[in-house]
Amino acid sequence: MVENTINLNYIPDVKTYYNQVGNKYSRFRKYFWSEARKFIDWTKTLYNTNSKSKFLDMGCGNGLYFQITTEYDSHGIDLSEKLIEISTKRYPYAKLKVGNVLETGYTDNEFDIVLTVGVFQHLTNQEQIKFIQETIRILNIGGCAFVSGMCDISDIPEINGLITFTNPLNYSGVLELIQTYQQNKIIEIIYIKKVQHSVIFLIKKI
Numbered sequence: 706m707v708e709n710t711i712n713l714n715y716i717p718d719v720k721t722y723y724n725q726v727g728n729k730y731s732r733f734r735k736y737f738w739s740e741a742r743k744f745i746d747w748t749k750t751l752y753n754t755n756s757k758s759k760f761l762d763m764g765c766g767n768g769l770y771f772q773i774t775t776e777y778d779s780h781g782i783d784l785s786e787k788l789i790e791i792s793t794k795r796y797p798y799a800k801l802k803v804g805n806v807l808e809t810g811y812t813d814n815e816f817d818i819v820l821t822v823g824v825f826q827h828l829t830n831q832e833q834i835k836f837i838q839e840t841i842r843i844l845n846i847g848g849c850a851f852v853s854g855m856c857d858i859s860d861i862p863e864i865n866g867l868i869t870f871t872n873p874l875n876y877s878g879v880l881e882l883i884q885t886y887q888q889n890k891i892i893e894i895i896y897i898k899k900v901q902h903s904v905i906f907l908i909k910k911i
């Protein structure tokens with residue numbers, strides 16, 4: 706199988722792309738995805754929010770979810786300087802940095818809640834594996850991660866005038882890795898589901 710097959714929607718350089726389209730992207734990206742919102746609401750039933758649980762949005766973009774994580778100690782990381790600049794202005798209470806989700810620089814077990822919406826499709830199959838390993842490394846014991854990305858969208862040439870797709874995914878490597886973590890009792894899989902054009906992995910570190 707050819708890794709990372711190039712198609713019409715291929716973005717050669719994700720960082721440059723989001724720096725260029727940052728303002729436009731940010732203007733249309735203002736509604737919460739109901740699945741991500743449900744996840745965040747659910748975490749609020751699990752954690753004592755007075756203790757300032759640590760929340761991280763990996764690939765936070767314009768940071769829209771920080772609007773509903775104010776009771777958490779909120780952090781975000783994104784490759785795009787432009788999007789981090791926009792989210793820093795909008796959500797000054799969040800601790801944000803420009804960085805790569807594959808090598809975040811955060812410490813082991815640092816975060817109680819990790820959210821990632823729409824990043825997977827920008828990673829090669831090998832990078833997706835690294836991304837899962839990094840997510841599990843920085844997730845606290847007892848912490849939960851919502852990892853999502855688009856799939857099956859080769860028939861969608863653009864979304865809101867923007868191309869957003871790099872890797873025509875099948876997620877089989879990721880699925881295998883997650884199942885191995887589960888067999889080794891490192892994580893529990895809470896659910897894996899496909900919603901419209903996205904796949905969601907909800908996991909808990911044990």
Ligand SMILES: C[S@@+](CC[C@H](N)C(=O)[O-])C[C@H]1O[C@@H](n2cnc3c(N)ncnc32)[C@H](O)[C@@H]1O
Nearest residue numbers: 723764765766783784785804805806822823827
């Ligand atoms: C489709 S956008 C989603 C943004 C945000 N999560 C949202 O829901 O609006 C994808 C984001 O992932 C970021 N991204 C892609 N690859 C990344 C990487 N390797 N490290 C950090 N951020 C990355 C992009 O810069 C962009 O902001």
